[in-house]
Amino acid sequence: MTRRTRSEDQDTVRTFEAFPPAKGSRAPFAESWWGREWLRALEESSLDSGRLQRGRTYARGGAVDRVTINRGTAAAPVHGSRRTPYRSTVRVEQLTDRQWDRLLDMIAERAANIAALLDGEMPAGLADDAAAAGVPMLPGPRDLDPECSCPDWGYPCKHAAALCYQVARLLDRDPFVLLLLRGRGERELMDELGRRNTARAAAEAAADAVSAGPAIPQARAADPAGLAFASRTELPPLPPPPPLPDRPGRGPTLVDSALPEPGVDPAALELLAADAATRARHLLAAALGDRHADNIPPVPLTEWQDAVRFAAAHPTPEVLARICSNCGRTPGELAAATHAWRHGGAASLDVLENDWTPPVARLERDREALRADWPDGKPPRLRAWRNRWTVEGRAAQLRLGRDGLWYPYTKDGTTWRPAGPPDADPAIVLSALLDP
Numbered sequence: 422m423t424r425r426t427r428s429e430d431q432d433t434v435r436t437f438e439a440f441p442p443a444k445g446s447r448a449p450f451a452e453s454w455w456g457r458e459w460l461r462a463l464e465e466s467s468l469d470s471g472r473l474q475r476g477r478t479y480a481r482g483g484a485v486d487r488v489t490i491n492r493g494t495a496a497a498p499v500h501g502s503r504r505t506p507y508r509s510t511v512r513v514e515q516l517t518d519r520q521w522d523r524l525l526d527m528i529a530e531r532a533a534n535i536a537a538l539l540d541g542e543m544p545a546g547l548a549d550d551a552a553a554a555g556v557p558m559l560p561g562p563r564d565l566d567p568e569c570s571c572p573d574w575g576y577p578c579k580h581a582a583a584l585c586y587q588v589a590r591l592l593d594r595d596p597f598v599l600l601l602l603r604g605r606g607e608r609e610l611m612d613e614l615g616r617r618n619t620a621r622a623a624a625e626a627a628a629d630a631v632s633a634g635p636a637i638p639q640a641r642a643a644d645p646a647g648l649a650f651a652s653r654t655e656l657p658p659l660p661p662p663p664p665l666p667d668r669p670g671r672g673p674t675l676v677d678s679a680l681p682e683p684g685v686d687p688a689a690l691e692l693l694a695a696d697a698a699t700r701a702r703h704l705l706a707a708a709l710g711d712r713h714a715d716n717i718p719p720v721p722l723t724e725w726q727d728a729v730r731f732a733a734a735h736p737t738p739e740v741l742a743r744i745c746s747n748c749g750r751t752p753g754e755l756a757a758a759t760h761a762w763r764h765g766g767a768a769s770l771d772v773l774e775n776d777w778t779p780p781v782a783r784l785e786r787d788r789e790a791l792r793a794d795w796p797d798g799k800p801p802r803l804r805a806w807r808n809r810w811t812v813e814g815r816a817a818q819l820r821l822g823r824d825g826l827w828y829p830y831t832k833d834g835t836t837w838r839p840a841g842p843p844d845a846d847p848a849i850v851l852s853a854l855l856d857p
Contacts, residue, residue, distance in 0.1 A: 433606040435490045435598070437591055439497075442483030447794045447848045450480070451589040455543040455599060458559045459592055463577075463585045464786055465562040472575045474793040476582025484580075485587045492604050495588045499580035501571060509580045511588065512566040515604035520556045525610070527551055529617040543596040558603065724748075726767050733759040753836070761839040768824040773839060776807045779821050787821075787847050794848035801855070810847070817854050819847055829854040 451457045467473050479485065479499065486498040486506060493515040498506035516524065527550055528534045537544045548558045557564070567577035567585065577585065591598045597607040722730065728744045732755060745755055761773040784805070791800050803810040808821040816832035817840075826843035827850045844850050 433492050433601065433609070435601065435606075437488045437490070439483065439486050439488075440480075440587060440590060443481045446481055447846055447852065449846055450477070450586045451593050453543070453593045453596075454545060455548070455559060455596060456589045456593040459589050459599075460586070462560040462562055462565055463582070463589075465782070466565060467577065467582070469575050470785060470789045472573075472577065472579045473582050474789045475579035476577070477586055477790070477793045479579055479583035480586040485583050488584070488587055488591065490588075490591070490598055490601050492606075493602060495584060495602065497584050497587070499569070499583055501580055507569055507571040507580045509569040509571075509578075509584045510567070511577075511581060511585055512568070513560055513602040514564060516556060521605060523554050524551055524556045524558070525613055525617060527554070527556075529614050529621065535611075535614060538596055541595060543599070558599065722767065726770060729755070729758045729762050729770055730766070733762040757836070757838050764828070764839055764842050765822070765824075765826070768822050768826070769828060769839065769843065772808075772820045772822040772828045776809065777823065778807050784821075787827075791847045791851065794846065800848070800851065812851075812855070815855065817851075819850055819854070827851075 484500045488497040496510040499509045500506045567581035569578045569581045761769040802813040810819040818830040820828045827847045828843045829840040829850045830837045831840040
């Protein structure tokens with residue numbers, strides 16, 4: 422039997438101090454996508470949404486003591502109705518050695534994966550690739566196994582649910598917590614990744630030496646591109662990216678210049694050039710950002726969506742009048758559309774113009790969360806229709822978008838109009854809407 426060292430024990434047993442009470446807070450338990458996936462697994466596997474609601478209340482009230490994360494287990498004392506706290510745990514199935522081998526290969530393939538983990542990020546592409554290869558980094562429904570010393574046989578009970586909500590906060594701060602729950606500590610992982618990188622570099626160097634073959638003729642050595650391809654060595658490094666300009670560039674001045682093509686509107690052409698410069702700067706800023714690798718390619722806009730985007734970026738009377746004329750929309754319709762666009766782009770515009778039927782489980786879960794997060798536990802009465810919740814007696818409404826966010830609306834006469842930015846927590850949106 423292998424004797425474990427003290428440093429190995431410290432790497433695979435981590436204890437986190439209790440979170441301070443946050444009664445009345447409506448902040449989400451998880452902001453990272455992997456933290457939200459943990460909560461989704463919890464909430465979709467629960468047999469009682471009421472116990473989840475009480476678990477959130479316990480967690481925000483500071484009932485969960487110090488949390489200890491071990492291989493495959495999270496545990497903490499959770500204070501309940503009696504003087505002595507209960508002992509709550511949640512177990513997660515550990516990955517097999519074969520699964521870890523595949524996962525480590527995937528992480529080592531890209532230096533960006535290691536850099537992201539060290540920066541406290543979980544690469545979404547890595548999790549997707551791992552799942553496709555049969556390595557479940559993230560737990561799914563029924564993958565969490567909660568236990569508690571209390572007499573409640575709920576699945577999970579409110580004490581174990583409170584622990585799970587606090588674990589989501591830990592995952593937000595450190596993705597290595599998730600990897601430890603799956604069976605490996607941070608130091609062990611980084612040591613193994615270092616060994617794999619060294620072995621990979623040595624193998625590539627040996628392959629290059631074999632494939633290089635005889636010396637390259639002098640005539641081709643003068644050609645850098647020919648030299649690189651002939652020797653099959655690494656290509657020369659790319660030049661550094663351009664710096665981000667302080668503001669978009671100014672397009673050409675065309676109003677007073679002679680245009681070769683008749684029928685071209687110089688002012689409109691200048692505006693299109695300015696818009697292209699603005700969008701180019703936005704794309705460059707995204708490419709130079711820290712999370713450029715996580716950027717999702719933009720979905721092509723419809724003609725109407727692009728018109729609304731253009732109007733939101735250039736809200737001059739001439740632009741608005743031309744768009745209304747060309748698109749057959751009234752000024753009021755365009756004003757509401759541009760207002761919606763500024764709060765969430767195409768997703769927000771879809772919420773303004775279309776209704777849809779969300780899954781019943783999602784609506785029930787958000788309604789329970791709203792009741793649990795409201796200060797007195799009694800939120801305003803709501804009339805529900807499809808993806809819309811209207812506050813009884815108030816010109817206020819919440820609309821759930823297909824992006825999973827709740828959008829606030831107010832009624833102006835007979836027309837509902839966007840009233841602010843969206844949020845995943847309906848309590849945050851509703852409280853801001855009723856108490857601006």
